[in-house]
Amino acid sequence: MNLKYVKMVCLSFSLVACNSPKEEQKNLEESPIQAQEFSTENKKVTVYTTASDTDFRLTITDQRSFSEGVQPLESEISVFVEPKKTFQTFIGVGGAITDASAEVFAKLDPKKQQELLTSYYDTENGIGYTLLRTSIHSADFGSGSFTYVEEGDKELKTFSINHDKQFRIPMIKRAIEMAGGSLLFYVSPWSPPAFMKSNNNMLQGGKLLPEYYQSWANYYAKFIKAYEKEGMPIWGLTIQNEPMATQTWESCIYTAEEERDFLKNYLGPTLEKEGLGDKNIVVWDHNRDLMTQRANVIYSDPEAAKYAWGMGFHWYETWAGGDPMFDNLAKVNEAYPDKKLLFTEGCNEKFDPAKYQFWPNAERYGNSMINDFNNGTVGWTDWNILLDQTGGPNHVGNFCFAPIHADLNTGELIYTPSYYYIGHFSKFIRPEAKRVSTTVSRSTLISTSFLNTNGKMVTVVMNASDEKVSYNLFVGNQKTVVEIPAHAIQTLVY
Structure with a gap:
């Protein structure tokens, strides 16, 4: 190298x-x-x-x-x-601090930890990230599945974020500090606990059982309050990561109508009741392909739409063939101009260490960011900010690229071209632009x-x-x- x-x-x-x-x-x-x-x-x-x-x-x-x-x-x-x-007002560019990122970060020596934080969050010597995403309990990127409650605890009496205090929360706090004391921070669940789901499994899709709708809505509120008690203000949340994908990892399916009704009847009212009505709720959080149908169903219902700040989207629709569906962003923006568009996740899949410097990976970022912004997107969030030399850790083997990798065998950080392409936006375009x-x-x-x-x-x-x-x-x-x-x-x- x-x-x-x-x-x-x-x-x-x-x-x-x-x-x-x-x-x-x-x-x-x-x-x-x-x-x-x-x-x-x-x-x-x-x-x-x-x-x-x-x-x-x-x-x-x-x-x-x-x-x-x-x-x-x-x-x-x-x-x-x-x-x-x-046109639209820019809210920022950033990436996700996952359990995987935090676990790898913890294994770096202090100088490399500081270098990584400077590279992302410093505006002068880095690329000035201003957005941050993390998961509500586990996603695929981490060493295993977990929740914040004991199995079967519908009343959430055992709720605790102690798991996150080992690696994730310390890294998030350091990132916020490096960014000058604040980041626009939002959170997303990949799956409810297994006992709340139709397949009794956090993995492999399944659906949230109706008898747990209120309990699951309460779970979001408890999470936000627990994180804010630790000194990490939460700007908003997405309802469900990739709600139409049955994945080998943590996943949960919602039809457009199910997401609409959960938002309207449970999540929105619960956050208001818990004094969290100022949190920005983002719907969809999946690919550009089906986003117009999701927008039509949720935004056409005034009682649901009043709780929705806007729509999150990913770039993986190309898995089925074809090109990125940027026009769908324009169509949603045209039909619902009072709702925002936020890119919530993207990464280059199928990790291969021979492709650290593979230029098309970077050009995928540049192409997406320019087209997403030109079609009305207000903010752009990369996936893992740091992974190791295997493209993980990932507990189901879904290894991917990050803009920066740590080779834990040598202790070195490896900057991919994607890091610099993202930096051409995040370093120079600042919030409120x-x-x-x-x-x-x-x-x-x-x-x-x-x-x-x-x-x-x-x-x-x-x-x-x-x-x-x-x-x-x-x-x-x-x-x-x-x-x-x-x-x-x-x-x-x-």
């Missing part, structure tokens, strides 16, 4: 030209909020690049100036940004833009082709020209 991929992440933000990343980040964080119309006047474009077959990893590679734009030719490739047209109209004249490139509250515009451009591309960046009636290498992603800050 080339050591350039496992070095301290702060070294990867190297200076090739212009300002240092530290200076640019300071500008991003400290520039005054601009209430007036966005202008390119007297602004430079700082270009950060990550590219295959180069040493560029979130590296400053260029600085450009704007000039008066003239009508581009059809033969040119152009990115058009119109600052006067803004507004998405700005951005289009591209050729399918060679894809792009999205956000305007931060400090007045800095951020445009992300991705080139998945085999050739370098010279493109015009038009911002209103101003333009500059930028070159992007083959198989590369760039963030332009101006």
Whole structure:
């Protein structure tokens, strides 16, 4: 393994030209909020690049100036940004701290633990994550299945989160501290306890039995209160991870009508009764393929819809063949503009250590993030932030990739290209930013833009082709020209 991929992440933000990343980040964080119309006047474009077959990893590679734009030719490739047209408000990018991530983290030496936290949660020397997801008791990523109650305890008298206090909670607290004291933190169950289900098993699907609807709703409330008592404020929750998938791991099936009725009659009212009515409830939490039907059923019922903040989704619909169904996001957003869209999980499946630096894995992230944001998504959450050299631990052998792996045999951290591709968004687009109209004249490139509250515009451009591309960046009636290498992603800050 080339050591350039496992070095301290702060070294990867190297200076090739212009300002240092530290200076640019300071500008991003400290520039005054601009209430007036966005202008390119007297602004430079700082270009950060990550590219295959180069040493560029979130590296400053260029600085450009704007000039008066003239009508581009059809033969040119152009990115058009119109600052006067803004859309959804961004809430952040982040990843999940699972039991697997926490178990691996605990085995690292203190310096590597600090490096990992810095790499993800520091805005200057890392990529500035602001979202966090974790599971309500066990998921597949961890050393085994468990719940917070004894088997058969319908009244939840034995409820305890002591299991999480060994590995998971300490890591979450350190992540929150590294992020500056707060993360937008939400939680998801993979399955109710076995005794509450039709198959008497946390694994292999099954359904929540009607006689346990209230008990299960109470379980969410107890979990949120227990975590908040530990000093970890919970922003929201999803109702069920992947409610249409019968998995070999923890899973539970809800039809659209069943999820609607559980939300309307049990979960929503219970959270309100328990003083947790401010928690944001996210429905669906599954792939883009069936999301429109789920939205139609739940959102068309006013008594259910009033409890739903929005819809979570994953990217795994391609398992059955075909391309990602980004259009479904646009359709849900168009039909229910008052409800939010949140990407809640994605990872590259089928771990193979020979593919740590497999570039298409990173391009999957870039393609999804740009298209998801352009279709109305407000936040984007990766799956495990850390796994070991086997792609685990996973108690059913469902080994996958993470942006960073720890080789526990050597004690080293391995940064995959996916980490840097995610960073092109999370490091520069900050919470409360507004998405700005951005289009591209050729399918060679894809792009999205956000305007931060400090007045800095951020445009992300991705080139998945085999050739370098010279493109015009038009911002209103101003333009500059930028070159992007083959198989590369760039963030332009101006």
